[in-house]
Amino acid sequence: MHRDGVLLAAVTAARLVTALVDAQAARGTASLVLTGGRTGAAVLEQVRDSPARDAVDWSRVDLYWGDERFLPAGHPDRNETQSRAALLDHVPVDPERVHAVEPSDGRFGDDPDAAAAAYAEVLTARGSVPAFDVLLLGVGEEGHVASLFPESPAVHEHDRTVVAVRDCPKPPPTRVSLTLPAIRHAREVWLMTTGEAKADAVAAALVAANEVDIPAAGATGLSRTLWLLDTAAANKLPPA
Numbered sequence: 001m002h003r004d005g006v007l008l009a010a011v012t013a014a015r016l017v018t019a020l021v022d023a024q025a026a027r028g029t030a031s032l033v034l035t036g037g038r039t040g041a042a043v044l045e046q047v048r049d050s051p052a053r054d055a056v057d058w059s060r061v062d063l064y065w066g067d068e069r070f071l072p073a074g075h076p077d078r079n080e081t082q083s084r085a086a087l088l089d090h091v092p093v094d095p096e097r098v099h100a101v102e103p104s105d106g107r108f109g110d111d112p113d114a115a116a117a118a119y120a121e122v123l124t125a126r127g128s129v130p131a132f133d134v135l136l137l138g139v140g141e142e143g144h145v146a147s148l149f150p151e152s153p154a155v156h157e158h159d160r161t162v163v164a165v166r167d168c169p170k171p172p173p174t175r176v177s178l179t180l181p182a183i184r185h186a187r188e189v190w191l192m193t194t195g196e197a198k199a200d201a202v203a204a205a206l207v208a209a210n211e212v213d214i215p216a217a218g219a220t221g222l223s224r225t226l227w228l229l230d231t232a233a234a235n236k237l238p239p240a
């Protein structure tokens with residue numbers, strides 16, 4: 001647990017650089033699933049501003065998003081737009097390895113189900129859903145991760161890896177999201193959040209809740225599930 005959000009973002013950025021370097025040393029390439037939200041953007045900005053970022057061969061990183069707000073290309077609220085501004089426009093990524101969700105004015109027009117199905121095909125382009133090296137997630141005040149909101153149809157999805165999500169309680173109402181089964185393909189899942197408003201959700205996810213009530217409770221990695229918190233977000237956890 002870290003003093004505040006700035007320190008948390010800096011520490012997470014340092015961990016991320018190390019994880020990507022280690023993955024490339026072990027397998028030649030690295031795969032990273034990005035998240036939207038304030039903490040996700042703050043971490044990417046810290047990577048951008050760190051001299052250590054040049055230890056990563058960005059041309060050999062496959063980039064995905066855990067969820068996307070279903071909006072026109074370049075819309076400032078798209079997670080892709082924010083990730084590009086925070087980091088991807090500043091490092092030499094290979095455009096062929098940047099796997100964004102289709103926008104609402106893209107190939108499938110205003111059809112989020114088609115965009116979700118296409119993204120599922122992107123994930124399985126090499127046979128099966130990749131064992132992502134690191135999958136980043138923010139956590140919402142009510143415990144959502146990616147665009148999986150409590151008690152929504154998407155959180156009950158057991159078969160599909162990507163779904164369209166409608167009527168979201170947080171704007172915009174229409175999104176595309178990886179499901180919990182897809183998230184659980186990652187080697188490492190890192191849940192990052194800050195601030196007192198997240199403390200109830202964090203405590204519920206870590207102590208008692210099921211994934212339908214608190215989707216963050218179901219976001220686990222194959223080899224590691226890492227919670228990265230500041231003291232305010234952690235302040236309702238029971239004593240260790």
Ligand SMILES: O=C1O[C@H](COP(=O)(O)O)[C@@H](O)[C@H](O)[C@H]1O
Nearest residue numbers: 035036037038039138139140146
């Ligand atoms: O809308 C979203 O919100 C969550 C959490 O965002 P935060 O600003 O509270 O950290 C984020 O993880 C998700 O990707 C995004 O689409």
